[in-house]
Structure formats: C-alpha cells, structure tokens
Amino acid sequence: MSRDALDRLAATIAARRGADPDTSWTARLLAAGPEKAARKFAEEATEAVIEAVRGDRARLTSEAADVMYHLLVMLAACDVTLDEVLEELARREGTSGIAEKAARPAPEG
Numbered sequence: 327m328s329r330d331a332l333d334r335l336a337a338t339i340a341a342r343r344g345a346d347p348d349t350s351w352t353a354r355l356l357a358a359g360p361e362k363a364a365r366k367f368a369e370e371a372t373e374a375v376i377e378a379v380r381g382d383r384a385r386l387t388s389e390a391a392d393v394m395y396h397l398l399v400m401l402a403a404c405d406v407t408l409d410e411v412l413e414e415l416a417r418r419e420g421t422s423g424i425a426e427k428a429a430r431p432a433p434e435g
C-alpha cells in the first residue's frame with residue numbers, strides 16, 4: 327500500500343465519525359469508543375501473530391491488512407493522526423533502535 331492509499335484510508339476512517347453504525351463498521355467502532363477499538367486491534371494483532379508463527383504467508387498478509395486498518399481506527403478513536411505517527415517514525419530514522427528505546431517518554435500514570 328502506498329503512502330497515498332494509507333492517507334486515503336485514514337481520511338475515510340476520519341470521515342466515518344458520526345456516520346451510521348448500521349452501514350459502517352468504522353462508525354460502529356468509533357461510536358463504541360477507544361477501548362473497543364483497542365480491543366479489536368489487539369484481537370487482529372493476535373490473529374496476525376498466529377499466522378506469522380504458522381508460516382501461512384497469504385493469511386498473514388490478510389491479517390496484517392486487518393491490523394493496519396484497526397490500528398488506524400484505534401488512533402482515530404484516540405485523536406492521534408497518521409501524520410503524527412509518521413513524523414515519529416521519521417524522527418527515529420537513522421538512530422539505533424537501542425538508543426531510541428532509551429530516549430522514549432515514560433508511560434503516563
């Protein structure tokens with residue numbers, strides 16, 4: 327999926343806020359709140375993990391698409407934009423993963 331396609335999907339998800347939950351899965355998830363979206367993301371991630379461990383490439387590809395879609399819905403439910411996530415990835419470019427981990431903000435609460 328190109329960056330354009332990812333942007334279009336994020337825009338579609340944002341536009342579904344307040345849409346009819348009977349006709350839009352995205353609207354249904356957003357109306358249910360961040361916890362539902364987060365649980366659905368975790369469920370889809372687990373399904374992707376299972377396919378990765380099983381080594382089923384085609385099913386992993388399909389589950390990974392579900393994961394990416396549900397990640398975007400969870401971010402939207404939490405008012406975090408795709409641009410913010412991509413900016414964070416860009417900020418990390420060229421730094422080692424070990425140094426980056428040490429510099430991460432501590433979790434709130």
Ligand SMILES: N=c1c2ncn([C@@H]3O[C@H](COP(=O)(O)OP(=O)(O)OP(=O)(O)O)[C@@H](O)[C@H]3O)c2ncn1[C@@H]1O[C@H](COP(=O)(O)O)[C@@H](O)[C@H]1O
Pocket residue numbers: 335338342349350351352353391392395
């Ligand atoms: N990429 C997706 C996408 N991937 C998965 N899903 C939906 O995610 C849902 C969850 O899948 P499950 O198999 O877990 O469904 P389920 O078991 O019935 O759900 P639960 O009972 O567990 O809650 C299904 O209804 C899938 O259709 C998606 N729904 C929407 N999109 C994209 O979002 C756009 C807008 O969709 P709507 O909001 O539905 O108009 C679409 O055009 C697509 O581009």
